[in-house]
Amino acid sequence: MKLTGAQIVIQSLIKEGVNIIFGLPGGAIIDVYDALYDSPIKHILVRHEQAAIHAADGYARATGRVGVAMVTSGPGATNTVTGLATAYMDSIPIVVFTGQVPTKLIGNDAFQEADIVGITRPCTKHNFLVKDVNELAKTIKEAFYIAGSGRPGPVLIDLPKDVQQAKAEFEYPKEVRLAGYNPKYKAHIGQVKKAAQLIASARRPVIYAGGGVIYSKGANEELRRLAEGFSMPVTNTLMGLGGFPGDHPLWLGMLGMHGTYRANMAVIHCDVLIGIGARFDDRVTGKLEEFAPDAKIVHIDIDPASISKNVIVDVPIVGDCRDALLKLNQALSNINIDWEDKHRDWLEQIEEWKKEHVLSYSQPEGGPLKPQYVIEKLYELTKGKAIVSTEVGQNQMWTAQYYKFDRPRTFLTSGGLGTMGYGFPAAIGAQAAFPEKLVIDIAGDGSIQMNIQELATAVSYRLPVKVAILNNGYLGMVRQWQQLFYRGRYSQTSLEYSPDFVKLAEAYGAVGLRATKPDEVEATIKDALSKDVPVFIDFVIEREENVYPMVPAGAPLSHMLLV
Amino acid sequence: MRHTISLLVENIPGVLARVAGLFSGRGFNIESLCVAETIDPKISRITLVTNGDEQIIEQIKKQLNKLINIIKVVDLSEIESVEREMALIKVRAAPEHRAEILRIVDIFRGKVVDVSPDYYTVEITGDANKLQAFIELLRHFRIKEIARTGTVALPRARKAFKEKGEE
Ligand SMILES: Cc1cc2nc3c(=O)[nH]c(=O)nc-3n(C[C@H](O)[C@H](O)[C@H](O)COP(=O)(O)OP(=O)(O)OC[C@H]3O[C@@H](n4cnc5c(N)ncnc54)[C@H](O)[C@@H]3O)c2cc1C
Ligand SMILES: Cc1ncc(C[n+]2csc(CCOP(=O)(O)OP(=O)(O)O)c2C)c(N)n1
Numbered sequence: 001m002k003l004t005g006a007q008i009v010i011q012s013l014i015k016e017g018v019n020i021i022f023g024l025p026g027g028a029i030i031d032v033y034d035a036l037y038d039s040p041i042k043h044i045l046v047r048h049e050q051a052a053i054h055a056a057d058g059y060a061r062a063t064g065r066v067g068v069a070m071v072t073s074g075p076g077a078t079n080t081v082t083g084l085a086t087a088y089m090d091s092i093p094i095v096v097f098t099g100q101v102p103t104k105l106i107g108n109d110a111f112q113e114a115d116i117v118g119i120t121r122p123c124t125k126h127n128f129l130v131k132d133v134n135e136l137a138k139t140i141k142e143a144f145y146i147a148g149s150g151r152p153g154p155v156l157i158d159l160p161k162d163v164q165q166a167k168a169e170f171e172y173p174k175e176v177r178l179a180g181y182n183p184k185y186k187a188h189i190g191q192v193k194k195a196a197q198l199i200a201s202a203r204r205p206v207i208y209a210g211g212g213v214i215y216s217k218g219a220n221e222e223l224r225r226l227a228e229g230f231s232m233p234v235t236n237t238l239m240g241l242g243g244f245p246g247d248h249p250l251w252l253g254m255l256g257m258h259g260t261y262r263a264n265m266a267v268i269h270c271d272v273l274i275g276i277g278a279r280f281d282d283r284v285t286g287k288l289e290e291f292a293p294d295a296k297i298v299h300i301d302i303d304p305a306s307i308s309k310n311v312i313v314d315v316p317i318v319g320d321c322r323d324a325l326l327k328l329n330q331a332l333s334n335i336n337i338d339w340e341d342k343h344r345d346w347l348e349q350i351e352e353w354k355k356e357h358v359l360s361y362s363q364p365e366g367g368p369l370k371p372q373y374v375i376e377k378l379y380e381l382t383k384g385k386a387i388v389s390t391e392v393g394q395n396q397m398w399t400a401q402y403y404k405f406d407r408p409r410t411f412l413t414s415g416g417l418g419t420m421g422y423g424f425p426a427a428i429g430a431q432a433a434f435p436e437k438l439v440i441d442i443a444g445d446g447s448i449q450m451n452i453q454e455l456a457t458a459v460s461y462r463l464p465v466k467v468a469i470l471n472n473g474y475l476g477m478v479r480q481w482q483q484l485f486y487r488g489r490y491s492q493t494s495l496e497y498s499p500d501f502v503k504l505a506e507a508y509g510a511v512g513l514r515a516t517k518p519d520e521v522e523a524t525i526k527d528a529l530s531k532d533v534p535v536f537i538d539f540v541i542e543r544e545e546n547v548y549p550m551v552p553a554g555a556p557l558s559h560m561l562l563v
Numbered sequence: 564m565r566h567t568i569s570l571l572v573e574n575i576p577g578v579l580a581r582v583a584g585l586f587s588g589r590g591f592n593i594e595s596l597c598v599a600e601t602i603d604p605k606i607s608r609i610t611l612v613t614n615g616d617e618q619i620i621e622q623i624k625k626q627l628n629k630l631i632n633i634i635k636v637v638d639l640s641e642i643e644s645v646e647r648e649m650a651l652i653k654v655r656a657a658p659e660h661r662a663e664i665l666r667i668v669d670i671f672r673g674k675v676v677d678v679s680p681d682y683y684t685v686e687i688t689g690d691a692n693k694l695q696a697f698i699e700l701l702r703h704f705r706i707k708e709i710a711r712t713g714t715v716a717l718p719r720a721r722k723a724f725k726e727k728g729e730e
Contacts (some may be wrong), residue, residue: 117577118580121577121580121581121584122584122588125631126631129576129577146631178631179573179634180572180573180630180631180632180633180634180635181631303629304625304628305622305625305626305628305629308618308621309622312618
């Protein structure tokens with residue numbers, strides 16, 4: 001039997017095992033929405049297309065599956081760009097369908113036409129314009145495969161209206177064959193052995209693990225074996241948090257611009273650095289020439305282009321983290337060394353650094369509320385078991401520092417693009433995937449207003465996301481830079497006129513709570529956690545609290561400002 | 564260093580835009596670029612000339628390899644290859660210079676492909692050095708316009724017959 005293109009889209013999604021999508025309809029995608037109407041797929045209607053993409057992204061990060069979003073042509077499509085770029089920078093697998101004007105009108109400046117394939121070429125892993133309904137099922141199959149395999153990423157499919165209406169025989173391909181795309185998962189054993197030799201020769205090794213450990217299923221367990229089995233300390237990137245237990249004695253904390261003193265010191269002084277699924281980002285390396293100056297570098301990454309991009313690597317290993325780590329653990333255990341003894345001095349040195357400086361703050365009793373205290377309380381009261389998303393800025397860094405993640409896929413944050421407005425819709429996406437789990441967005445008062453309209457979505461689908469707003473009345477992270485590097489000239493960073501977040505939540509039919517003093521924090525959080533509805537908590541915090549340590553942008557890691 | 568990179572790509576719309584976008588988006592240089600179908604009409608060959616230090620060339624190749632529609636990336640500067648470029652040059656041919664121009668064209672094995680009262684249009688093929696030398700000589704007579712194709716290149720074929728005693 002022949003199906004319309006619109007029906008083929010829905011049937012293909014079913015074949016892909018998709019049971020939930022995020023989107024907002026319009027004239028150019030109305031046919032697919034019509035086919036969706038009596039399908040078993042659940043659709044979450046957002047209030048802005050950017051949020052649909054972030055929600056699909058949050059869903060993907062929390063589950064490890066491909067997230068799906070659907071929007072109309074023109075403005076609907078252009079509203080997806082920030083979401084796509086966010087997912088692209090962090091290697092998140094999503095498939096986005098955009099409506100398009102009929103093929104005959106493409107290029108004519110037709111009503112609500114945008115060249116979305118052209119616009120999104122540099123911020124998608126791949127994209128397609130489907131011009132022939134007979135190619136549709138194959139294209140969708142390829143899109144899901146490309147999004148989810150190798151180094152994951154967003155894929156966009158542009159669907160002209162006439163293709164949605166045309167009919168074709170539906171047969172979903174079983175396999176994908178793409179001549180130009182063959183991700184390599186298996187690590188080369190020769191390279192692994194070289195890495196093992198190098199590690200065996202090290203006196204001061206450090207493991208630097210990133211997002212790749214999160215995205216490679218089961219890699220976190222192999223990472224743990226690597227660290228414990230061979231007595232090596234681990235630091236994580238922002239994207240790697242949760243890839244190694246945050247309360248483990250071998251864990252150094254996050255490294256980089258807002259990393260811990262001991263993590264950065266360990267990187268500065270190590271003689272072998274083992275990079276695993278991390279991309280040597282400038283927020284991590286600081287001044288490149290002085291990054292890990294004494295170290296030979298091993299780098300495991302599935303994307304050859306990540307290797308030796310910023311930092312020249314001594315032993316590259318292309319492949320999936322889990323496979324490479326399995327082999328590396330095997331190779332190392334064949335080497336007869338008393339690892340604990342060999343690394344004892346080094347671990348003692350790291351303990352010394354820990355004594356010299358740890359993350360700290362002081363919460364004066366009855367004094368102004370400290371954001372770090374709020375996050376520590378959130379950690380304590382959720383027993384570290386929540387899925388936590390963040391917005392961008394100080395709220396994000398304090399979360400990274402004070403919430404200790406111990407499992408992959410529990411921390412959702414926009415690291416590469418740094419997209420304010422990401423956290424709330426991402427939390428909605430994660431909550432939609434896991435209705436029973438506790439999902440919290442830790443937000444700033446600036447960022448939350450970038451997708452605050454999604455309160456309506458959370459309320460209408462009863463997605464009981466908790467939003468903890470660290471309300472400092474500033475675009476805090478920018479204000480911090482102005483204070484430290486621009487002589488305190490607070491140009492356009494004060495948010496004097498914000499809504500009353502409690503009333504605002506109530507206006508949407510959610511619950512609004514507020515805490516202004518330290519002794520209110522615990523009760524307020526407990527109150528929020530006891531409610532099975534979306535809750536906004538307005539934590540009115542010390543206005544000019546800063547995130548420390550901080551390595552000024554472009555400076556070497558050794559130039560940490562501690563305070 | 565100057566590198567000639569040969570790409571086999573799917574012959575579908577948008578591929579050239581992906582390649583060009585990659586270069587502009589990442590700040591890589593393109594010196595020249597040639598595209599045409601291969602004997603398999605589903606596949607095109609893009610020959611591009613770029614320059615940069617080793618690390619940049621390495622990134623260029625890796626990033627090109629990541630593009631889904633690119634089937635193969637070969638750096639012809641790393642292997643034995645032949646390179647050619649063609650140019651059409653419209654040069655002023657005053658009566659007193661015609662014989663000399665023709666002599667130069669002849670020495671370079673070029674061809675005059677169009678003649679008008681005041682101009683010759685000359686076709687010339689060769690590697691970049693030869694073209695450059697030729698153009699320098701013609702410049703003397705005032706060149707009105709030039710159209711160059713950019714480099715095309717192929718790896719040299721391996722020897723068809725092995726001589727006795729080889730290997
Ligand atoms: C305000 C702000 C401050 C920041 N400060 C810091 C900071 O102090 N410290 C910090 O670390 N970050 C910080 N970041 C984040 C930073 O910008 C980068 O996003 C982050 O460092 C990148 O993490 P990553 O290297 O783990 O790479 P990711 O972006 O997570 O990339 C993952 C890497 O793993 C590879 N990979 C993917 N899947 C696999 C697989 N299956 N097997 C093998 N490899 C795989 C990919 O090819 C890629 O190279 C900050 C961001 C913001 C917005
Ligand atoms: C969409 C977007 N616009 C601008 C920025 C630049 N920026 C980075 S952090 C920040 C301040 C964020 O303020 P807020 O959400 O209140 O968080 P805080 O830093 O105070 O915790 C800004 C404006 C950004 N990251 N994203």
